[in-house]
Amino acid sequence: MLHSISQSELALSAQNVDVFYGDRKALSSISMDIYLGQVTAIIGPSGCGKSTFIKALNRIGELESEMRVQGQLEFFGQNIYSPRVNLNRLRRQIGMVFQKPNPFPMSIYDNVAYGVRVFSRVSRSLLDEMVEKALADAALWDEVKDNLKKSALSLSGGQQQRLCIARALAVKPRVLLMDEPCSALDPIATMKIEELINSLRQEFTIVIVTHNMQQAARISDRTAFFSTDESRIGQLVELDDTQKIFSSATNSRTRDYVEGRFG
Amino acid sequence: MTLEQQLTRPLSLDRRIFSYFMSAIAVLFTGLALLPLLSVLFEILRQGLPNLKWEVFTNLPAPAGDTSVVGGFANAIQGTVLMVSMAALFSVPFGIAIAVYLSEIGKSGAIAQTVRFVLSILSAVPSIVVGVFAYAVIVLSTIFGYRGFSALAGSFALAVIMLPIVVLSTEEALKLVPKHQRLASAALGANSMQTVFKIVLKAALPSITTGVLLAIARASGETAPLIFTALFSQTWVEQILNPTPSLSVMIYNYSSSAFPEQTQMAWTASLVLLGLVTITNLLSRLITQKR
Numbered sequence: 001m002l003h004s005i006s007q008s009e010l011a012l013s014a015q016n017v018d019v020f021y022g023d024r025k026a027l028s029s030i031s032m033d034i035y036l037g038q039v040t041a042i043i044g045p046s047g048c049g050k051s052t053f054i055k056a057l058n059r060i061g062e063l064e065s066e067m068r069v070q071g072q073l074e075f076f077g078q079n080i081y082s083p084r085v086n087l088n089r090l091r092r093q094i095g096m097v098f099q100k101p102n103p104f105p106m107s108i109y110d111n112v113a114y115g116v117r118v119f120s121r122v123s124r125s126l127l128d129e130m131v132e133k134a135l136a137d138a139a140l141w142d143e144v145k146d147n148l149k150k151s152a153l154s155l156s157g158g159q160q161q162r163l164c165i166a167r168a169l170a171v172k173p174r175v176l177l178m179d180e181p182c183s184a185l186d187p188i189a190t191m192k193i194e195e196l197i198n199s200l201r202q203e204f205t206i207v208i209v210t211h212n213m214q215q216a217a218r219i220s221d222r223t224a225f226f227s228t229d230e231s232r233i234g235q236l237v238e239l240d241d242t243q244k245i246f247s248s249a250t251n252s253r254t255r256d257y258v259e260g261r262f263g
Numbered sequence: 264m265t266l267e268q269q270l271t272r273p274l275s276l277d278r279r280i281f282s283y284f285m286s287a288i289a290v291l292f293t294g295l296a297l298l299p300l301l302s303v304l305f306e307i308l309r310q311g312l313p314n315l316k317w318e319v320f321t322n323l324p325a326p327a328g329d330t331s332v333v334g335g336f337a338n339a340i341q342g343t344v345l346m347v348s349m350a351a352l353f354s355v356p357f358g359i360a361i362a363v364y365l366s367e368i369g370k371s372g373a374i375a376q377t378v379r380f381v382l383s384i385l386s387a388v389p390s391i392v393v394g395v396f397a398y399a400v401i402v403l404s405t406i407f408g409y410r411g412f413s414a415l416a417g418s419f420a421l422a423v424i425m426l427p428i429v430v431l432s433t434e435e436a437l438k439l440v441p442k443h444q445r446l447a448s449a450a451l452g453a454n455s456m457q458t459v460f461k462i463v464l465k466a467a468l469p470s471i472t473t474g475v476l477l478a479i480a481r482a483s484g485e486t487a488p489l490i491f492t493a494l495f496s497q498t499w500v501e502q503i504l505n506p507t508p509s510l511s512v513m514i515y516n517y518s519s520s521a522f523p524e525q526t527q528m529a530w531t532a533s534l535v536l537l538g539l540v541t542i543t544n545l546l547s548r549l550i551t552q553k554r
Contacts, residue, residue, distance in 0.1 A: 100443065
């Protein structure tokens with residue numbers, strides 16, 4: 001693991017993070033660093049707390065249910081759980097793409113413009129530019145440029161998910177969290193999203209939770225393997241360069257998992 | 264081929280009987296329930312249509328017993344439209360604000376639960392009691408130098424009747440907006456009120472409209488609270504601080520009248536009231552569907 005630390009600046013870091021749902025502990029002492037400009041994949045069996053972990057990063061989890069976090073989570077050295085943190089600013093910096101495409105029931109244009117409008121008044125021409133840039137970044141512009149006024153719900157599932165990515169990119173986050181973004185999509189749409197992630201890696205730091213090990217192998221720089229212990233509490237088993245995880249993982253449980261022997 | 268594999272074999276007799284019997288009951292009861300509704304509609308059309316002339320919408324009521332002039336009830340239409348609109352103008356914004364408070368801020372806290380409880384009691388209060396309340400609060404006090412029956416008092420009573428309907432239906436509508444829409448908005452950095460006003464209320468608009476229409480339909484037909492507050496008048500509506508006619512009170516007055524032409528007018532007024540409510544309904548559905 002040593003050689004990867006020198007690569008770049010820390011975007012996010014977790015130190016001994018425990019996550020609870022009510023009284024139930026879901027994740028135990030997670031420590032991991034996420035580097036700027038890298039794609040970090042989180043893999044692991046169902047119920048190991050992968051999604052819980054990234055929902056703790058932008059604090060969206062606490063909106064869904066009674067989620068509580070202990071330990072230190074930092075975004076560029078700032079404590080994410082400090083009482084002084086403005087949640088709206090945090091979530092703008094750490095964008096999120098959800099498991100199921102969830103466009104708003106409004107036009108394609110308005111979907112992408114939504115996040116921008118929430119934060120500031122911008123001129124129509126600047127907004128047009130930002131929407132176009134975001135849609136182009138999400139590899140959707142060519143498909144929708146003549147139909148920007150059409151309802152987002154008229155798009156196919158894969159297009160809707162790319163629209164959600166465009167929507168997240170439009171507010172220029174530093175980090176993009178993706179919670180199994182392809183699990184509701186067919187293989188072709190999945191491939192497009194993977195190509196998209198590849199093209200975004202220059203500009204954005206991406207953390208992607210995925211069930212699909214091949215996907216993690218194809219798109220990520222580093223991979224974290226989460227699993228559950230005997231008491232069904234999630235934990236980080238191993239975190240390393242993706243290549244290493246898939247060829248010569250240190251931990252035997254990681255090896256078993258990536259070779260398809262369990263999970 | 265065994266008996267089990269035979270696809271054309273009918274189901275056992277008791278399963279078939281159960282299915283036919285339950286279907287028959289569902290159809291029969293629906294028919295029975297529709298019977299009174301349809302007969303009311305039919306009777307209103309049968310009695311009301313022959314007298315539905317253009318003058319009805321343009322003329323004042325003819326003096327009782329005078330059959331030489333063609334009477335109408337343009338003033339009552341004016342009054343009903345005026346009072347119901349004023350009541351809606353008051354109860355819709357207040358109702359939506361209360362519903363937003365209940366579903367987004369108060370949630371299941373003690374204050375919100377109390378407000379919900381009070382509103383559901385209010386929605387069960389007989390409308391005549393609301394009329395007496397408005398009588399005590401507005402009619403008996405001096406407002407803008409005027410004391411007495413008025414359109415203002417009438418619309419106040421109607422607004423009190425509409426408020427719980429608007430609040431409770433709006434809250435239901437807000438709760439039905441999928442959670443993932445709220446999360447998507449929050450994940451883009453929107454604060455909770457931005458999410459409510461830009462996403463949740465928009466998505467809930469069709470159901471909110473239905474609730475408002477229900478309230479408008481209810482208020483348009485209310486008679487008891489208006490007898491205590493707006494009273495009636497035989498002349499045009501000129502300002503809101505005067506006794507004001509309404510279709511419902513007119514129907515009430517004329518239906519027990521000794522003059523047959525007034526009873527006929529009451530039927531026609533029922534038809535017009537029905538038409539007004541239907542038109543409001545269709546119009547708002549058209550408007551909200553376009554979004």
